[in-house]
Amino acid sequence: MTEMVFGTTPARAADPILPRWWRTLDKWTLACVFGLFATGILLGLAASVPLAERNNLPRFFYVQRQAMFGGLALVVMLVISMLSPRQIRRIGVLGFLASFVLIVALPFVGTDFGKGATRWLSLGFVSVQPSEFLKPGFVALCAWFMAASQQVGGPAGRLYSFCVAAVVVVLLALQPDFGQAALVLFSWLVMYFVAGAPMVLLLGVAGLALMGGIFAYGSSEHFARRIDGFLSSEIDPRTQIGYATNAIQEGGFFGVGVGEGSVKWSLPDAHTDFIIAVAAEEYGFVLVLVIIALYCTIVTRSLLRLLRERDAFARLAGTGLACAFGVQALINMGVAVRLLPAKGMTLPFVSYGGSSVIASGIAMGMLLALTRTRPQGELAAILRRGR
């Protein structure tokens, strides 16, 4: 084989980077991300005004800030999406190590902003939440381990990745930040599933969980009452969820009108955790449907594009990133419509938050890089099938 090409120049050795990047990129997903970001700015115009007024800042202070960080995040995303899977793996692992060190150091150098959980690192003009940056790195590291374990004579990568996941989850739970811990655990599970978790194990665990749930429902009245209370349509209109529900109902299908909403004045987290309620109230169900469609497109498109991927690392890391992204959005919206119990989680690219939007940009950049079309040796696969 070697002799045949020896001395010849590759035909497209200097294939220009930008055209190739554009040709292989998942342009629909990119468009969806831009759409989400634009929606975020649009909603920020409404939702962050009360916060700015409370803090005696110019009315659109937070919108400008978000636009600045968002722009930065989009640039980071585009740059990262030009990398190759191998480069993604490297920066991912390095990023994981850096943010892991930061998380371990948090109890000594972090601030809690009086919210009772030490999650932030204050850098003067901006505060950073290292756990946001940990996720993409974590996904890359675990995908690397799991892909390596599929090699002949490879290391026990699944076990390693499980240990890493356990350590990270415990660290996050100690902060305490159960939301991020659950996300990390979920993305690990998803990768393990795609990497070929034994079906028997999965069915067994699912069956046990189901039976445990039914048993608990049947035997413990307290548990049953909680579930019933959660399932019932009765709701106290003075809780955060109550306000959110009310806002969605007020909005109806076409909204009460731009800037006319009232929920942003009563909810302290209107610009972050409950931004979907603001969207529903001011722009109605129509905009909510658009937002849901955008998220759904990003996740399902990425997953379906990964179908063709023959490189185990790219496949696993892509799955982990796409699912973590999708589940974060699902949880946020599920809480607002009371499909899930209350849990603070931002809506990626839409919610306000500098560190959150940049971390989302990094993760999305990695996902875009991994879902780019690459030669997959399809012809070889077809030929081999005939054998």
Added chain:
Amino acid sequence: MIRTPLRPLARILRARERGENPDDIEAENRRRRHEEIEARAHRRAEGRLVLMAGLFAMAFATVGVRMGALAASEPAEPGAQVLSAQIMSQRADITDRRGRVLATNLLTHSVYAHPHQMVDPVGAARGLKRIFPDLDEERLIRDFTGDRRFMWIKRKISPEQMQAVHDLGEPGLLFGPREMRVYPNGDVAAHILGGSGFGNEGVNSAEVIGIAGVEKAFDAWLRDPANEGAPLALSIDLTVQQAMEDVLATGMRVMNAVGATGILMEVRTGEIIAMASLPDFDPNDRPRPLLTGEPSDSPLFNRAVQGQYELGSTFKIFPVAQALDLGLVNPSTGISAAAPMRIGRFLINDFHNYGRELSVTDVIVKSSNVATVRIAQMIGVERQRDFLRKLGLFEPTSVEMVEAPTGQPLVPQRWPAVTAATVSFGHGLAASPLHLAAAYGTIANGGKRVTPTLIHGRQRPEGEQILSPRAAAMAVDMLRQVVTRGTARGAEVPGYEVAGKTGTADKPRATGGYYKNKVIATFAAVFPASDPKYVLIVALDEPSTRNANGIETRTAGTTAVPVAAEVIRRIGPLLGLEPKTDEKLPTIAPRFAPRVEPGEEAGVRLVANQ
């Protein structure tokens, strides 16, 4: 799958012969195997990725549908527009059937602190410690000098305490009005009322919410401003309830019982006039629920509604009444009572041996297990089970308390012959005393089903006729004979024509089997027998007393029956029930206007009690 070895010996040897490097063969095989693994992993991942994409699409669709459903529905309450949501106060009162207050509200104050407004935090902490000795001074000083901006000191304080705090002259100590729920009768009807606690708390008011009993069952109604403060009238009669609790408490002490319960129910309406469970508690200061051990050990446990007891011989009237209804027997039909009786590998025995044959009436009067089983066998399992179900013994009672669903009777899953036999004399099926009251009510009500209720004066649909009036009347007549010449002679209260049936059931062990020396003694009574108006159930938990000869006895006839008789003696006059006597009593002209309850004056009749 056949796995090719990485170094197939035949090829290696041949390669060596040809002088080639055998490692190439290994490398080639290794590559092949790796490719295979990769292809397999890829195929598996494909399916799973499609599955996940599908799941995500479904999850997003669910959120979308839910969002659409919410958007399509009307806002529940215009509460979102109000910036400072009003906390609802003014919970409606609860009264008894004559309008006497059982639960009401009282205005008190709460005291809270704004440490940043304090002039002398340490002095304030010291002063508070003097007024409320249970506070921790160190902690107060720490909180007052720290950077907290708000803290509660006490949720409820008396006017004197409020004045004392006021006199401290500390501007950082503030008061908020606070309505609190008061039960002026203390522990009377404690289990029925349940209790209340604070829900949402604000500085200016706090929401009072029911946490048990009627308070919780009617929580929404009591808080609904649309009722304009109309009180909730229970079917309870405060004086009767008080009398019942008094007698039960004494009876429990005399009979050395660990618990007692009593229910008095109006036959025609099913309204519960008194329902007590001892030991009880004060709803003004509700004890904490037990976290370990049996819930029935807690005073919070309502034996009348939540208890699941095998109620023993009191059940015997059910197969007998059914057999009378079906025309299988008449009161004088002879039934074989030859003991012991063998069913499968079980022996059924009687307390005494009653000889060869008993009339159906005597089966009830003497309480023969064996003869009852024979009657149940005549009826057959299916019909027996149907009848018990119609009597309401298979489902929780529908009484208006949150605890009612926990009183689910323990009904056997399968009914082999031996279960049908034991159930006929009240073993193997555990129900609450309230179930028993409802079932006896049905017999006393001429066979029309009675559903117990705690709400006074509500129009309710007539119960289903599940027993012919004739059979029901014969059953009541037999019950009357139990008191005149049977196991419950101690229950005779002259003039009130008490009818009833005793039941002494061994208590089941938690570990299986029965205790030899622990029983539930029950007396289920109907009075007056000639025109049944009331059902009374008295049950004692683990009673034990000594008879005239100093021998220890636990039977219902010597424990529950005398207590029930005393209850009837006390409450008969309170109910305005005229005792029937043969003598003509002289009419007494009142020398002074008797002080009676308002609203009763028109209907008052003076009755000389003998």
